[in-house]
Amino acid sequence: MFSFILRRLGVLIPTFFGITLITFALIRMIPGDPIEVMVGERTLDPVMHAAAMKRLGLDQPLYVQYFDYVSKLFHGDLGASLKTQESVWNEFTTLFPATLELALCALVFATVFGLLAGVVAAIKRGSMFDHGVMGLSLTGFSMPIFVWGLLAVMFFSVFLGWTPVSGRIDLMFDVQPQTGFMLIDAWRAELLDPDINAGAFKDAVMHLILPTIVLGTIPLATIARMTRSSMLEVLREDYVRTARAKGLSPARVIFIHTLRNALIPVLTVIGLQVGTLMGGAVLTETIFSWPGIGKWLIEAIGRRDYPVVQNGILIVATLVILTNFVVDILYGIANPRIRHAK
Amino acid sequence: MSLLQIKNLSVEFGNAANPFRAVEGLDLSVNQGEIVGIVGESGSGKSVTMMAMMGLLEGQGRIVADQLEFDGKNLLTISAKERRKIVGKDIAMIFQDPMTSLNPSYTVGYQIMEVLKVHQGLRGAELKARALELMELVEIPAPKSRLEAYPHQLSGGMSQRVMIAVALACNPKLLIADEPTTALDVTIQAQIMDLLVNLQKERNMALLMITHDLAVIAEVAHRVAVMYAGQVAEEGVVPQLFRQPVHPYTQALLSSIPEHSKGAHRLSTLPGIVPGQYDRPKGCLLSPRCPHVQPRCRDERPAITPHQHGAVRCFYPLFDKEAS
Numbered sequence: 001m002f003s004f005i006l007r008r009l010g011v012l013i014p015t016f017f018g019i020t021l022i023t024f025a026l027i028r029m030i031p032g033d034p035i036e037v038m039v040g041e042r043t044l045d046p047v048m049h050a051a052a053m054k055r056l057g058l059d060q061p062l063y064v065q066y067f068d069y070v071s072k073l074f075h076g077d078l079g080a081s082l083k084t085q086e087s088v089w090n091e092f093t094t095l096f097p098a099t100l101e102l103a104l105c106a107l108v109f110a111t112v113f114g115l116l117a118g119v120v121a122a123i124k125r126g127s128m129f130d131h132g133v134m135g136l137s138l139t140g141f142s143m144p145i146f147v148w149g150l151l152a153v154m155f156f157s158v159f160l161g162w163t164p165v166s167g168r169i170d171l172m173f174d175v176q177p178q179t180g181f182m183l184i185d186a187w188r189a190e191l192l193d194p195d196i197n198a199g200a201f202k203d204a205v206m207h208l209i210l211p212t213i214v215l216g217t218i219p220l221a222t223i224a225r226m227t228r229s230s231m232l233e234v235l236r237e238d239y240v241r242t243a244r245a246k247g248l249s250p251a252r253v254i255f256i257h258t259l260r261n262a263l264i265p266v267l268t269v270i271g272l273q274v275g276t277l278m279g280g281a282v283l284t285e286t287i288f289s290w291p292g293i294g295k296w297l298i299e300a301i302g303r304r305d306y307p308v309v310q311n312g313i314l315i316v317a318t319l320v321i322l323t324n325f326v327v328d329i330l331y332g333i334a335n336p337r338i339r340h341a342k
Numbered sequence: 343m344s345l346l347q348i349k350n351l352s353v354e355f356g357n358a359a360n361p362f363r364a365v366e367g368l369d370l371s372v373n374q375g376e377i378v379g380i381v382g383e384s385g386s387g388k389s390v391t392m393m394a395m396m397g398l399l400e401g402q403g404r405i406v407a408d409q410l411e412f413d414g415k416n417l418l419t420i421s422a423k424e425r426r427k428i429v430g431k432d433i434a435m436i437f438q439d440p441m442t443s444l445n446p447s448y449t450v451g452y453q454i455m456e457v458l459k460v461h462q463g464l465r466g467a468e469l470k471a472r473a474l475e476l477m478e479l480v481e482i483p484a485p486k487s488r489l490e491a492y493p494h495q496l497s498g499g500m501s502q503r504v505m506i507a508v509a510l511a512c513n514p515k516l517l518i519a520d521e522p523t524t525a526l527d528v529t530i531q532a533q534i535m536d537l538l539v540n541l542q543k544e545r546n547m548a549l550l551m552i553t554h555d556l557a558v559i560a561e562v563a564h565r566v567a568v569m570y571a572g573q574v575a576e577e578g579v580v581p582q583l584f585r586q587p588v589h590p591y592t593q594a595l596l597s598s599i600p601e602h603s604k605g606a607h608r609l610s611t612l613p614g615i616v617p618g619q620y621d622r623p624k625g626c627l628l629s630p631r632c633p634h635v636q637p638r639c640r641d642e643r644p645a646i647t648p649h650q651h652g653a654v655r656c657f658y659p660l661f662d663k664e665a666s
C-alpha cells in the first residue's frame with residue numbers, strides 16, 4: 001500500500017510541471033497581449049505599449065518569463081491580477097466556493113442517479129428501462145454542455161418559468177457571504193432575519209437546480225453506463241453464483257456480493273468526473289452567470305490576464321489531480337488485492 | 343424413498359425460435375447417504391442439470407420436468423423464497439474453480455459465517471466458534487489466522503477447502519461437487535477427493551460427484567450416470583457398470599482410462615466432440631461418433647431402457663459382445 005502511494009505521488013511532479021508549461025504557452029499563443037486587449041479599438045502608441053509591457057515584465061524573452069514564473073511558484077507567489085491588482089489566490093478563494101457548491105451538487109446528483117440507473121438497468125437487462133437508460137445516457141453524454149444548457153434555460157426557465165434564469169440568488173434577499181456556499185449562507189440569513197429573507201433558502205435551491213442538472217448530465221451518463229457494464233460483468237462472476245448457491249436473498253446477492261465489487265471501477269470513474277466537472281463548470285457558469293472560477297477564468301482569458309489564467313488553471317488542475325490521487329488511494333483501500341500488496 | 347428424485351428433466355436455452363436443449367429427458371435419483379457419480383465430457387449438461395435443480399438458472403434457462411423433488415419437497419412449484427431456505431442449507435454445492443468462486447472482497451471468515459448467520463441465525467462468539475470448527479473440519483491449518491485472510495491469499499486447494507466449509511456449514515443432506523478437483527494440482531486433487539469422501543462417510547450425507555475422472559468414480563461411487571449431449575446414456579451400480587459397460591459411449595470412456603487400456607490402444611476414445619447447439623444429429627445423439635452405429639441409429643432416437651443392473655439408451659447395447 002505504501003509503495004502504491006509513493007508510485008502515485010511520483011507521477012504528480014512531472015504532471016505539475018507539464019501544466020505550468022502548457023498554460024504558460026497556451027495563453028501566449030492567443031493573439032494580442034494584455035495591453036493591446038485593454039486598449040481595444042483605439043490606436044496604441046508603440047512607445048507607450050513597450051513601456052507598459054516592460055512594466056509587466058512581458059518584454060523579457062519567453063524562457064526568462066517562464067523561469068521567473070516557476071521560481072515565484074516555488075516561493076508560493078501566485079502573482080496578482082493585472083486588472084484588479086488583487087492576488088490570484090485571494091480572488092480564487094473568494095470565488096471557489098460558488099464553483100465548489102455547484103460541482104458538489106452536480107457530483108452528488110450524478111452519483112446518486114447514475115448508480116441507481118446503472119444498477120437497475122443491469123438487473124433488468126434487456127428491459128424497456130434498460131434500453132431507456134442506455135439511450136438517454138448516450139444522448140446526455142454526446143450533448144454539448146452549451147447546447148444542452150441553453151435548451152434547458154429556454155425550456156425550463158423562459159418557457160415554463162420554473163427556475164430562475166441566472167445567478168445564485170434573487171437580489172431582493174440580503175445574504176452576506178459567510179461561507180461562500182449560497183445554500184448555507186441563505187439558510188443562515190433566513191434564520192437571522194426572517195422578515196427580509198423569508199424564502200431565501202428555497203430561492204437559492206431554485207437557482208441551483210438547473211445548473212446542477214446541466215453540469216451533472218455528462219457525469220451522470222458516464223457513471224450510469226459504467227455502473228451498468230461493471231454490474232453485468234460482476235453478475236457473471238463465479239462468486240456471485242456461489243452467493244446464490246448459498247441461498248442468500250436477492251438483495252444480499254446484489255448489494256453485498258455484486259455491487260461491492262462492481263463499485264471499484266465505478267469509483268475511479270467518479271473520481272475522474274472531477275476533471276469533467278471543472279471543465280464543464282466553465283461553460284455552465286458562463287451560461288447561468290454563475291459567479292465562480294469558471295466565469296472568472298473565461299473573463300481572464302478574454303483580457304489576457306496572464307497571472308490569473310496561468311495560476312487559476314494551475315490551482316484548479318492541482319485540485320483535480322489531488323482528488324484523483326485520493327480516489328486512487330480509496331481504490332486501493334476498496335480492493336484487498338492492492339491493500340495487502342507489499 | 344429417495345432424497346432427490348428427478349424425472350424427465352429438460353433445460354432449454356435460447357429463444358423460442360432457436361431453442362437449445364442443454365438437458366433432455368434426464369432421470370436421476372439419489373438416496374440418503376449415497377455417492378452418485380455423474381460422468382461425461384465437457385458440454386454434456388452435467389453442470390446445467392445441477393444448476394437447474396439449485397434454481398441457479400433463473401432468467402437464463404427454461405426448466406420442465408415430470409418430477410423434481412428433494413426431501414419430499416417439490417422444487418418445481420416451490421416459491422423462490424422457500425427454495426432459498428433449502429439451497430445452501432440442505433443442498434449445498436461446490437464448484438470447479440475455487441479461486442474464482444470466493445468473493446475477493448470479503449475475508450474467508452465472513453464468507454463462512456454468512457451462511458451460518460442467514461440459515462441458522464448464529465451470532466457473536468457462537469458464530470465465530472462454529473466457523474473455526476468448520477475450518478478445522480476441512481483441515482485448514484492455522485484456522486484462526488486464516489479466518490481473517492482474503493481469498494487471493496489462499497492457494498487453490500485451500501480455497502476449495504473453504505468452499506467445502508461453506509457448503510457443510512449447515513449440515514446439508516446432499517452435497518453436490520461439480521468437478522471439485524479439475525482446476526487443482528494433481529497432488530492436491532487426491533487430498534480434496536479424500537476429504538470429501540471422508541466427510542461424506544462421517545456425516546452420512548448424500549454426495550453427487552460430477553467429474554470426468556472415471557477412475558475416481560470407480561473407487562468411491564455407489565452408482566453412476568453417464569451423460570452425453572444432455573441425456574443420460576447409461577446408468578448403473580458401480581462394479582457392474584465398470585465391469586460390463588453396455589453403452590458404446592461408456593465403453594469408449596472407460597477405454598480412455600489408462601488402467602483399462604493396453605499399450606497402443608491408450609487413446610481409443612471417440613474422435614470428435616459432444617454436439618452443441620447447432621450440430622445435434624436427428625437420430626441417436628452419439629451416432630456420428632459411435633463405432634457400432636447402424637442405419638436405424640441415424641433416423642431414430644433410442645429411449646432409455648432399464649435392464650438388470652441399470653438402464654441404457656441404445657438400440658444395440660453391448661450385452662452379448664461383453665458376455666462372450
Ligand SMILES: Nc1ncnc2c1ncn2[C@@H]1O[C@H](COP(=O)(O)OP(=O)(O)O)[C@@H](O)[C@H]1O
Pocket residue numbers: 355356364382383384385386387388389390391402618619
Ligand atoms: N447459461 C447458458 N446459456 C446457454 N447455453 C448454456 C448455458 N449454460 C450452459 N450452456 C450450454 O449447455 C451445454 C451443457 O453445458 P454444461 O452443463 O456446462 O456442460 P458440462 O457437462 O461440461 O458441465 C453446453 O453446450 C453449454 O454451452
Ligand code: SF4
Pocket residue numbers: 590591626627628629632633634635636639644655656657658659
Ligand atoms: S443407438 Fe446406435 S449410434 Fe446410438 S449408441 Fe447405440 S449403437 Fe451407437
Ligand SMILES: [Mg+2]
Pocket residue numbers: 388389390520521
Ligand atoms: Mg461443468
